Amino acid sequence: MKLVFDHIDFTVVGHLQSVLESEGIRTEIRNEGASRAAGELPISEVYPELWVLDNADEARAKSIIREFREASNNTPPGPDWTCPVCKEHVEGVFSECWNCGTPSPDRPEV
Numbered sequence: 001m002k003l004v005f006d007h008i009d010f011t012v013v014g015h016l017q018s019v020l021e022s023e024g025i026r027t028e029i030r031n032e033g034a035s036r037a038a039g040e041l042p043i044s045e046v047y048p049e050l051w052v053l054d055n056a057d058e059a060r061a062k063s064i065i066r067e068f069r070e071a072s073n074n075t076p077p078g079p080d081w082t083c084p085v086c087k088e089h090v091e092g093v094f095s096e097c098w099n100c101g102t103p104s105p106d107r108p109e110v
Ligand SMILES: [Zn+2]
Pocket: 083, 084, 085, 086, 087, 088, 097, 098, 099, 100, 101, 102
């Protein structure tokens, strides 16, 4: 197993996991509760970590992550949106409703 990414925000790690899985790379998240349980800031300095199970996937995983990070940096966040389930107003930087976890209905795939 190889650690390929970690980030203070679990939603970013979770999103990258789904990106890698969609590329056929098997992954595992560790320290999943590190930031989520504490809300704003983790109590410890342990961040959620994204690991690839097969060491052979490490280079490809890292290049996918790098492309994803560059694309996110170059693309301004989408417009604010309204959750279709609970009607909460959600800022465009979030791909999921902060209140109930519903994914944005029209978020473009990265
Ligand atoms: Zn919601």
